[in-house]
Amino acid sequence: MDVTIVVPLLNEEESLPELCAWIERVVDQHHYSYEIILIDDGSTDNSWDMISSLSHANPHIKGIRFQRNYGKSAALNEGFKAAQGDVVITMDADLQDSPDEIPELIRLITVDGYDMISGWKKKRYDNTLTKNIPSRFFNWSTRRISKIPLHDFNCGLKSYKRKVVKSIEVYGEMHRYIPVLAKWAGFRKIGEKVVEHRKRKYGTTKFGWERFVNGFLDLASIMFVSKYSKRPMHFFGLIGTISFLVGLIMILILIIGKIADPNKGISNRPPFYISLTAMVIGTQLFMAGFLGELIARNAPGRNSYLIEQKIGIE
Missing domain, CATH: 1.20.58 (Methane Monooxygenase Hydroxylase; Chain G, domain 1)
Structure with a gap:
């Protein structure tokens, strides 16, 4: 099985060696043919040097470095364009997503026939006002508007058929609504899996209260663009x-x-x-x-x- 793991990151040099080693253990154990694409979204620390070092030690690790910070959507879009695996998995670089979820995410795509599986962090360890309140509000509103019965649209841990990531375009701040983009592209079999959420080990979160405004504007934009961009x-x-x-x-x-x-x-x-x-x-x-x-x-x-x-x- 060919699998691509796409990891967008910003200032995560401390977590990268541990994350890549963890992914390697999982894919080697299950005998997957794999590639890891690390997208450095304009980091100001030594993340790119770490990516270069990891790639030199393991040719399955590949890297893309933005000249400046464009945002998570841009990083995912470039990762999707470069992905070559039959199944594409996205995860965050902060070690809050567990690579142990990879085999089941692959099985749901290849055996159960889902087009896309979105993770659901049912039990969270970052119950802060700046993360929890915006997430609950936008998940509720997105469910109502999109008619997609997911609990956690914004979870970074997802798996896709290759055809899905090659058929959608992620820009602006639309990474929160990739399931909606997939649905509007014609992929109807979208499922959900409860995934482990871990405490952040290094660094600090990159998100704050601005998610209230940005999330609402993004949702309005995606519903309009998805429906009327061509007409x-x-x-x-x-x-x-x-x-x-x-x-x-x-x-x-x-x-x-x-x-x-x-x-x-x-x-x-x-x-x-x-x-x-x-x-x-x-x-x-x-x-x-x-x-x-x-x-x-x-x-x-x-x-x-x-x-x-x-x-x-x-």
């Missing part, structure tokens, strides 16, 4: 048409009233200005739909990142 006219054009028709009907009613009673004014009545405003807004939204169609077809650089170095990846 923005269906969204803007529909609203614009409705607004224009409402304004037109109001104008016609005023004109009919004027014909029936010549003494009635038109331009001196509030409905006249409301109808004109509705027609103008409707026209603008309709044009926005046309512009959106043009922009959607001409955005080649949306997912372009400056990569300073690569190890073992063409």
Whole structure:
């Protein structure tokens, strides 16, 4: 079985040797053919030197180094593009995800036929306000909106069929909603597995209260982009048409009233200005739909990142 383990990281030099050694023990025990892709997301410590050293000792370990910090989504996207395994597994580099989960995550994909398995950290060891409250709120809201019955969308420990990661594009802060991206790409068999969550051994968390705002905006963006990115006219054009028709009907009613009673004014009545405003807004939204169609077809650089170095990846 060919498996790729994708590990995005930021300032995790202390945990990398232990993590890689743990992964190696697990995959060797089960006789998997594997590669580990470590993506350094602009670390300011010696993480890249550690990746270079680990890769020199084990050619199965590969590395990608960003020139600056782009975020976890960018790191995952580059890892997905480089992945060659039949099954792709993602995990965090902080040792809070257990590599011992790898065999079962692979089995659920290869034997049970799931397209994607998302981990569920049912028992957590980081019950802080900045992590727990945002996670609970966004997991609840994402379940309601996406209709995907997962408890922990943001868990970094996931497994995928190779076809899934090659069919989705992760950008901005969309890593929280990869199951939603997979569903909108046509992959319906998405499952969940309770996974072990471990206490952080080194360093500190990289997330804070900003997840409240970012998470809500990301969810709104992904639902809109997933549904209308290829057909923005269906969204803007529909609203614009409705607004224009409402304004037109109001104008016609005023004109009919004027014909029936010549003494009635038109331009001196509030409905006249409301109808004109509705027609103008409707026209603008309709044009926005046309512009959106043009922009959607001409955005080649949306997912372009400056990569300073690569190890073992063409």
